[in-house]
Amino acid sequence: MSPFNRRDFLKTGVAAAALPSLGLDDTRRYLDGPVVAYFGRVLEKAKRDDGALGPKKTLPVMLGLLDAIEGQARQVKPGVRRELLTLGAEGAEFAGWLYRDIQQPQAAVFWYDRAMEWAQEADNAALQGYVLLKKSQMAYDERDALRVLTLAQAAGHERWQLPTRVRAEVTQQEALGRAMLGDPLDMVRGQLDTAAALLANAPDDDPEALGAYFNGHTRLLRDAITLTEAGKPSMAVDLFSDVLSTSAMSRRDTGFFNARRAAALALSGEPDEAAKVGTDSAAVAHEVKSARTMRVLGEVLQSLDRWRSRPTVREFRDMLNRAG
Numbered sequence: 001m002s003p004f005n006r007r008d009f010l011k012t013g014v015a016a017a018a019l020p021s022l023g024l025d026d027t028r029r030y031l032d033g034p035v036v037a038y039f040g041r042v043l044e045k046a047k048r049d050d051g052a053l054g055p056k057k058t059l060p061v062m063l064g065l066l067d068a069i070e071g072q073a074r075q076v077k078p079g080v081r082r083e084l085l086t087l088g089a090e091g092a093e094f095a096g097w098l099y100r101d102i103q104q105p106q107a108a109v110f111w112y113d114r115a116m117e118w119a120q121e122a123d124n125a126a127l128q129g130y131v132l133l134k135k136s137q138m139a140y141d142e143r144d145a146l147r148v149l150t151l152a153q154a155a156g157h158e159r160w161q162l163p164t165r166v167r168a169e170v171t172q173q174e175a176l177g178r179a180m181l182g183d184p185l186d187m188v189r190g191q192l193d194t195a196a197a198l199l200a201n202a203p204d205d206d207p208e209a210l211g212a213y214f215n216g217h218t219r220l221l222r223d224a225i226t227l228t229e230a231g232k233p234s235m236a237v238d239l240f241s242d243v244l245s246t247s248a249m250s251r252r253d254t255g256f257f258n259a260r261r262a263a264a265l266a267l268s269g270e271p272d273e274a275a276k277v278g279t280d281s282a283a284v285a286h287e288v289k290s291a292r293t294m295r296v297l298g299e300v301l302q303s304l305d306r307w308r309s310r311p312t313v314r315e316f317r318d319m320l321n322r323a324g
Helices: 003-009 034-053 055-072 078-101 105-121 125-141 145-155 164-180 185-200 216-229 233-244 251-267 271-288 291-303 311-323
Strands: none
Touching: 034 055, 034 078, 034 251, 055 078, 078 105, 078 125, 078 291, 105 125, 125 145, 125 164, 145 164, 164 185, 164 216, 185 216, 216 233, 216 251, 233 251, 251 271, 251 291, 271 291, 271 311, 291 311
8 A cells, every 4th residue: 555545535434424423624613612523433443453453454544544644634723733743743653663564664754754744834842853763663663774863863852842741752662772883781771670660750641642552561572572682592591581471462562472472583593493383373463464573583493494304394384384
């Protein structure tokens, strides 16, 4: 799905039915109230559904919604336009994430850039910093260590006035960049500790607040990824196992973090367990169409190449071939 064909989804997406009780020609006078709130509810529902339905089923809804927001933002007063563009920036960032999950980076960049543009026009500083964080996370998908670090550092600038919870995530992301670049483990763990302290002091936000998904479990799972990059995969395995056994995450997220757990197991010299966890993860990735998870699992299989004759590794390879 191209980022430029979102109008193609209007016939089946949200935009065609966004206003079930109002005519589109009669919406202008409602845009300071129920319609803006309705668009917000559609966005939050799409975010909730993504973990269970996967990106390919969520994207048509998002592209339709973004088209509806963009179209209506042309017809309203400046104050309401800023409200709509703030919502549009949040939605565009989410669309960027969905394209990341199906491994279409060019489309993801388009929507991240659109999110930044709308956040700037809406004069929403925190959203601008947040989009920089997401660009840093996308740089990790591409294994671009230097951009992981410098984008995270840019996101952490005080000009953005980020909420405490988002500052914690940004700090952790900077630690990941430093780990990838080979900075000393003490420096990396010091930043992880700072992120933990920030998160511990973050207020209990509205579940729809910026970065509200970043909780204690998410932080620990990201810590495990950072420890893997820092050359401590055995420590990461223990952390992954502890969190995944107790955390209630979406099916898609469980599959992804199990892929990262399999990677740490492979690097720790545990081929059978890595292959078993990878096989389970591949089944989930195939179900929810997460190409990002499948990419990680492909890297795991490469790490297991010297054990390729083991039955568990052969089963894992067969599962990846079927899922792919």
